[in-house]
Amino acid sequence: MTTASGDPLEPRPESLGAAPAQPDPPPPGPRRLTRSTGDRVLGGVAGGLGRYFEIDPVVFRIALAASVLIGGIGIFVYLAALLFVSDDAGRATPFRRSRLLTIAGGSVLAVAALIALDSGDGFFGPAVPLLLLGGFGYVIYAALRNGRGERGPVTFGRLVTWFALGIGGTLVLGALMVGSAWAAAEGSGVLVAGVVIALGIAMIALSLRPGRGARWLVLPALAIAAPLGVVAAADISFDGGYGESLHTPVALSDVPASGYRIGAGELELDLRRLDFPAEQTTAIDVGVGLGYALVRVPENVCVHSTARLGAGGIGVGDRWTGGLDLDAATPRSPAGEAALLIRGDVGMGAIEVVAGDDEPDGSRGPGSGGFGADRDRIRGRGFGSDRDRIERSVDPTAACGTRAG
Amino acid sequence: MMRRRLDSGALTAGLVVSLLGTLLLLDRLDALDLSFGWLFPLAAAAVGAILLAMGLADRSP
Numbered sequence: 122m123t124t125a126s127g128d129p130l131e132p133r134p135e136s137l138g139a140a141p142a143q144p145d146p147p148p149p150g151p152r153r154l155t156r157s158t159g160d161r162v163l164g165g166v167a168g169g170l171g172r173y174f175e176i177d178p179v180v181f182r183i184a185l186a187a188s189v190l191i192g193g194i195g196i197f198v199y200l201a202a203l204l205f206v207s208d209d210a211g212r213a214t215p216f217r218r219s220r221l222l223t224i225a226g227g228s229v230l231a232v233a234a235l236i237a238l239d240s241g242d243g244f245f246g247p248a249v250p251l252l253l254l255g256g257f258g259y260v261i262y263a264a265l266r267n268g269r270g271e272r273g274p275v276t277f278g279r280l281v282t283w284f285a286l287g288i289g290g291t292l293v294l295g296a297l298m299v300g301s302a303w304a305a306a307e308g309s310g311v312l313v314a315g316v317v318i319a320l321g322i323a324m325i326a327l328s329l330r331p332g333r334g335a336r337w338l339v340l341p342a343l344a345i346a347a348p349l350g351v352v353a354a355a356d357i358s359f360d361g362g363y364g365e366s367l368h369t370p371v372a373l374s375d376v377p378a379s380g381y382r383i384g385a386g387e388l389e390l391d392l393r394r395l396d397f398p399a400e401q402t403t404a405i406d407v408g409v410g411l412g413y414a415l416v417r418v419p420e421n422v423c424v425h426s427t428a429r430l431g432a433g434g435i436g437v438g439d440r441w442t443g444g445l446d447l448d449a450a451t452p453r454s455p456a457g458e459a460a461l462l463i464r465g466d467v468g469m470g471a472i473e474v475v476a477g478d479d480e481p482d483g484s485r486g487p488g489s490g491g492f493g494a495d496r497d498r499i500r501g502r503g504f505g506s507d508r509d510r511i512e513r514s515v516d517p518t519a520a521c522g523t524r525a526g
Numbered sequence: 527m528m529r530r531r532l533d534s535g536a537l538t539a540g541l542v543v544s545l546l547g548t549l550l551l552l553d554r555l556d557a558l559d560l561s562f563g564w565l566f567p568l569a570a571a572a573v574g575a576i577l578l579a580m581g582l583a584d585r586s587p
Contacts, residue, residue: 310554317547324540328533336536339576342543346550347569353553354565432562445562 155209156202166202169209294344302348306359306385306410306468310349317346354446355431357468358410359384370395373403380406380464381414388414393477397422397459408466409433413473418461420477426451428465428472435465437474535583539576546572 157168160178167185171178188195305313320342327335351357361382369391370376381390390407397403397419407414418424427450428435434443435451442449465472473481549568553560560568 305554311551314547314551314554317550318544319547321540321542321544321547324536324543326540328536328540330533336533336539336580339539339543342547343573346543346546349550350546350560350565350569353550353560354562 154206156206158208158210164199164203165208166199166206169202169206294340297341297344298348301345302352302357303359305349305352306357308358310352313345313349317342317349320345351432351469355468356429357431361408361410362386365389367391373397376405380408382406382408382410382466383412383414384410386412388412389417390414391417392461393417393419395419397461399458402460402462404462404464406464406466407472409470409472410468412470414465414471415481416463416472416474418474418476421459422476423458423460424463424474424476425460426463426465426472426474428463428467430465430467432469433467433471435463435467435472435474437463438476438479443471533583535580538579538583542572542575542579 154173155169156165157172157178158165160168160171162168162182167178167181170176170181185195185199188198301313304310320338324335324338324342327338361384363384364386365388366383366386367389368381371394373395376395381388388407388409392405407416424437426435426437428442428448430443430445430447430449432445434441435449436442437451440451442451463472463474475481546568549558549560552558
């Protein structure tokens with residue numbers, strides 16, 4: 122038997138012959154997040170959060186108000202709390218009884234919040250690092266709270282154990298992610314997707330057992346699925362080999378019909394020795410699975426480009442376009458009678474074209490995080506490649522020496 | 527007799543993971559063309575659904 126204090130050996134007062142005392146207050150139940158009815162401005166969400174985390178609710182009110190300015194996510198968070206969190210008087214929300222509706226509502230809100238966060242300037246603006254920081258902070262907080270709660274105080278040994286487990290788990294998940302991305306880019310994406318489906322089916326089968334099923338399988342499943350999703354969305358392929366490669370053709374007949382491609386790494390293509398025919402457009406394909414390609418061209422050639430970009434950019438001189446899921450084109454360079462069209466295909470990375478002995482713009486290269494915010498130069502945007510549409514938008518017969526569109 | 531109870535959190539997570547894997551498989555088989563415009567909300571919705579399902583399953587008596 123366990124007493125209210127939780128110590129099975131502690132004698133109860135009446136068993137010692139003491140006078141009957143006031144009945145003990147009921148043992149405190151597990152702490153629950155509820156909306157406050159006593160400390161509320163609108164729905165009591167901030168008041169409830171303040172009580173739950175033992176922090177002044179004003180902090181949450183300021184944070185919610187500030188987050189409204191970041192794409193309006195605060196509105197969705199507040200609405201979600203109103204919908205799914207009951208108040209401290211026990212009044213349930215309208216959706217409490219329907220788990221299906223709750224799950225559907227939460228998912229829709231998550232998607233809606235993401236759409237609101239996407240301001241159209243690339244990724245989700247400043248909200249992503251803030252959300253990541255918040256999530257990381259919560260994980261630390263939850264770990265410490267659990268540590269000093271049911272499992273006793275946080276000791277140095279426990280901290281070391283958590284740290285070791287965290288490092289070990291991160292390494293295992295990291296290895297799964299790298300392996301998944303590598304296998305998918307190598308052409309084994311069907312097999313990797315099959316592994317994800319198998320893990321899902323295993324979770325379903327094991328959920329029929331009493332207890333908590335095999336929830337832990339969700340971590341490796343997502344660690345495998347996420348890189349596969351990125352490889353699929355960017356159309357990354359490691360065809361073309363790895364590492365660094367340099368090509369210096371001396372005649373147009375040396376240029377392969379399929380063009381040049383690097384699977385992962387860096388490609389340098391030096392076309393300065395080629396003699397391009399005047400009043401003709403010569404097209405050369407350049408592909409990058411994951412990495413960077415530098416194309417050097419003669420100074421007297423009129424260069425323009427079209428590209429399918431999964432995640433990355435393409436630049437001709439100081440004209441850059443880039444982003445996610447883009448079919449992009451750069452206008453013609455203003456000089457030269459011979460025309461060169463670079464047809465790029467970038468999974469994740471960049472292609473840069475420089476004239477003569479110009480130095481490449483390293484600040485735009487891979488890892489710079491600054492691929493062309495100038496959307497005026499981007500001809501098209503969509504969810505998929507459409508090379509025909511791009512090539513129609515750039516008239517290859519237009520006279521060089523003038524800028525096209 | 528003790529009633530055998532399923533773990534609805536793990537069940538939902540398994541269904542979501544299976545669905546995610548199926549979409550990725552269809553992309554690899556060229557039956558559909560996933561892009562970043564679909565991937566981010568899809569991933570967020572999947573993770574959100576899994577977290578909600580597990581959280582609600584834990585709260586049910």
